[in-house]
Amino acid sequence: MQVETGIVQEHFDIGSGYRRLTLSAPTVCPQVKPGQFIHLRVPGLGESLLRRPFSIYRAEAGAISVLYKQVGKGTRELAFLPVGGYADFIGPLGNGFPLPHPENCIPVLVAGGYGVAPLSLLARNMDLKGIVFVGGRTAEDLLCLEDFKEMGWALEVTTEDGSAGLKGRVTDALDAWLSKGQKAIVYACGPDGMLEAIDKRLLQHELPGWLSLDKHMGCGVGACLACVQRVHTEDGGTRWKRCCCDGPIFAAGEIDWEFGKDAS
Amino acid sequence: MNTSPDMSIEIAGIPMRNPVMVASGTFGYGVEYADMVDIGSLGAVVVKGICMEPCDGNLPPRMAEVPSGLVNAIGLQGPGVKGFVENYMPFLRQHKTPVIVNIWGRTIEEYANVAAAFDVVEGIAGLELNISCPNVKEGGVSFGTDLRMAAKVISAVRRSTKLPLIPKLSPNVAGIGAFARMAEDEGADAISLINTLPALVIDVETRRPVLRNGVGGLSGAGIHHFAVKQVWDASRVVSIPVIGMGGIYEPDDALRFLLAGASAVAVGTANFTEPRTAMRVIAGMEDYVQRHEYGSIRDVVGMLQYGQVKP
Ligand SMILES: Cc1cc2nc3c(=O)[nH]c(=O)nc-3n(C[C@H](O)[C@H](O)[C@H](O)COP(=O)(O)OP(=O)(O)OC[C@H]3O[C@@H](n4cnc5c(N)ncnc54)[C@H](O)[C@@H]3O)c2cc1C
Ligand SMILES: Cc1cc2nc3c(=O)[nH]c(=O)nc-3n(C[C@H](O)[C@H](O)[C@H](O)COP(=O)(O)O)c2cc1C
Ligand code: FES
Numbered sequence: 001m002q003v004e005t006g007i008v009q010e011h012f013d014i015g016s017g018y019r020r021l022t023l024s025a026p027t028v029c030p031q032v033k034p035g036q037f038i039h040l041r042v043p044g045l046g047e048s049l050l051r052r053p054f055s056i057y058r059a060e061a062g063a064i065s066v067l068y069k070q071v072g073k074g075t076r077e078l079a080f081l082p083v084g085g086y087a088d089f090i091g092p093l094g095n096g097f098p099l100p101h102p103e104n105c106i107p108v109l110v111a112g113g114y115g116v117a118p119l120s121l122l123a124r125n126m127d128l129k130g131i132v133f134v135g136g137r138t139a140e141d142l143l144c145l146e147d148f149k150e151m152g153w154a155l156e157v158t159t160e161d162g163s164a165g166l167k168g169r170v171t172d173a174l175d176a177w178l179s180k181g182q183k184a185i186v187y188a189c190g191p192d193g194m195l196e197a198i199d200k201r202l203l204q205h206e207l208p209g210w211l212s213l214d215k216h217m218g219c220g221v222g223a224c225l226a227c228v229q230r231v232h233t234e235d236g237g238t239r240w241k242r243c244c245c246d247g248p249i250f251a252a253g254e255i256d257w258e259f260g261k262d263a264s
Numbered sequence: 265m266n267t268s269p270d271m272s273i274e275i276a277g278i279p280m281r282n283p284v285m286v287a288s289g290t291f292g293y294g295v296e297y298a299d300m301v302d303i304g305s306l307g308a309v310v311v312k313g314i315c316m317e318p319c320d321g322n323l324p325p326r327m328a329e330v331p332s333g334l335v336n337a338i339g340l341q342g343p344g345v346k347g348f349v350e351n352y353m354p355f356l357r358q359h360k361t362p363v364i365v366n367i368w369g370r371t372i373e374e375y376a377n378v379a380a381a382f383d384v385v386e387g388i389a390g391l392e393l394n395i396s397c398p399n400v401k402e403g404g405v406s407f408g409t410d411l412r413m414a415a416k417v418i419s420a421v422r423r424s425t426k427l428p429l430i431p432k433l434s435p436n437v438a439g440i441g442a443f444a445r446m447a448e449d450e451g452a453d454a455i456s457l458i459n460t461l462p463a464l465v466i467d468v469e470t471r472r473p474v475l476r477n478g479v480g481g482l483s484g485a486g487i488h489h490f491a492v493k494q495v496w497d498a499s500r501v502v503s504i505p506v507i508g509m510g511g512i513y514e515p516d517d518a519l520r521f522l523l524a525g526a527s528a529v530a531v532g533t534a535n536f537t538e539p540r541t542a543m544r545v546i547a548g549m550e551d552y553v554q555r556h557e558y559g560s561i562r563d564v565v566g567m568l569q570y571g572q573v574k575p
Pocket of ligand 3: 216218221222223224245
């Protein structure tokens with residue numbers, strides 16, 4: 001984990017409302033594992049605002065790339081960052097997906113929204129090829145589909161309105177595949193609702209898997225305790241884990257999805 | 265001028281290489297930032313609040329960003345005395361930097377017990393007493409806003425420990441001076457202030473509080489000049505050292521506290537955005553001492569020229 005100031009090498013629209021930002025990162029780049037993220041200081045946002053976390057999409061040739069969507073003041077301001085400008089970030093952060101992937105089972109990736117970013121990097125770091133499920137509300141929400149095709153992965157697309165691929169949810173497509181009963185490990189990244197639905201299925205099918213969670217973060221390094229997620233413990237109890245440093249990747253079956261849900 | 269200026273200071277009998285610490289709850293237990301911050305360069309490390317047993321804290325969301333800083337309701341999650349000593353003290357002992365443990369309790373007895381438990385732990389330089397917690401025995405009223413209750417806590421803790429004792433005053437009181445004086449009377453070796461200010465962040469779309477806990481505590485840029493005023497008010501009525509905190513991002517922010525009468529400062533919320541804030545603040549203060557040709561940083565303390573506003 002380091003603070004590094006990177007020079008913007010590229011920064012452009014990739015469609016679906018997303019932009020790709022590439023920063024030089026000679027120190028951080030070689031340390032990156034798929035599933036890790038950077039905590040980026042958005043230039044011009046002012047000293048009193050927090051950093052913003054983004055999953056690492058590429059880490060190669062001494063640079064790192066992220067894909068982001070403009071959803072609020074930080075990401076809107078970030079879009080103004082010019083090529084040749086500077087931005088500093090802390091990274092690589094988080095535990096990352098456990099690698100290597102075991103030889104004798106199929107890697108299955110399930111992505112919603114920008115969840116494709118860490119999963120695309122994961123696929124590039126695997127020798128095996130498997131299947132990837134990408135879901136969105138409409139065709140507009142889908143990104144990085146070409147990455148997986150180029151890498152020779154099987155691709156299943158779902159949209160809730162049927163504007164691309166199968167009409168329905170990503171879990172519908174996943175259900176059909178899981179019912180074939182093949183030996184697999186699932187890696188998933190997307191909204192909480194999607195991850196919870198996947199977690200239930202993994203439990204049902206007794207399959208191992210890894211879920212990448214997205215929690216609002218303060219420090220990004222384990223100090224502030226803003227990003228906590230409740231998990232089951234071996235002795236049958238539950239406890240907090242910090243998403244930024246104990247996660248963001250959690251094992252299937254580890255997360256206590258019910259904790260605090262109706263206690264408001 | 266190449267010689268580095270004299271930045272050393274003694275607070276509550278604790279010698280520090282410089283007057284810049286990191287504030288409780290904003291630097292974890294030190295180890296979280298060790299890759300990025302030279303712990304050895306800090307005046308002291310104040311760790312996250314500890315009570316007797318492990319504590320779960322509040323449900324998330326626990327933090328909301330606002331234009332002037334942060335509102336948090338972490339709820340004092342922590343490993344308890346035993347968990348802290350076993351898991352974090354081995355790391356903290358490796359550095360020559362004084363370790364100040366921030367302690368709290370739900371009852372006066374718990375406060376006293378926590379203090380007594382730390383009295384026998386090697387490597388702890390002092391205790392910062394967080395009195396901004398609800399008193400479960402007396403209907404959840406904050407210990408820190410009731411002069412009589414606050415005095416009871418401080419005196420009970422004072423009797424339970426020989427360690428230097430630094431009550432951390434709540435800013436949510438009518439006259440901070442009375443609390444500062446009371447702390448000194450009850451045997452405090454120094455006082456620190458300010459803790460966060462009560463705040464409510466509302467999501468207008470859902471019409472609900474953003475934080476699961478409802479209310480939280482405001483910290484960061486927005487509280488800085490208020491905190492400086494509180495330190496100024498407190499430092500004029502006590503003879504023990506005052507540690508100032510609240511919205512320090514730049515060396516000038518820290519210097520303001522010193523000029524207002526604080527002998528030391530702590531960097532809080534700024535650590536989250538810029539982990540090396542304290543190191544930058546120390547460098548800037550060294551530069552100030554040299555530029556103004558002070559003999560040492562101690563000569564800056566209380567040098568505010570109030571009432572001498574230039575026309
Ligand atoms: C581990 C991790 C990886 C992420 N990877 C990506 C990525 O690859 N691409 C991408 O587009 N987004 C990603 N996000 C979400 C991204 O961090 C938020 O969209 C971004 O912080 C929004 O900032 P803002 O100022 O534009 O929004 P605002 O709503 O103005 O932000 C206000 C506050 O809320 C936080 N926040 C808002 N939305 C989110 C969110 N969904 N998750 C976490 N914090 C949030 C902000 O960081 C900030 O502190 C990731 C989040 C996490 C936790
Ligand atoms: C996330 C967070 C957690 C905190 N936890 C504690 C704590 O455990 N005990 C305590 O006395 N103060 C705690 N504080 C208060 C800070 O130590 C400090 O007094 C306050 O934030 C003002 O300084 P700042 O504006 O530089 O952050 C916390 C503050 C924040 C932002
Ligand atoms: S973001 Fe601060 S502990 Fe995880």
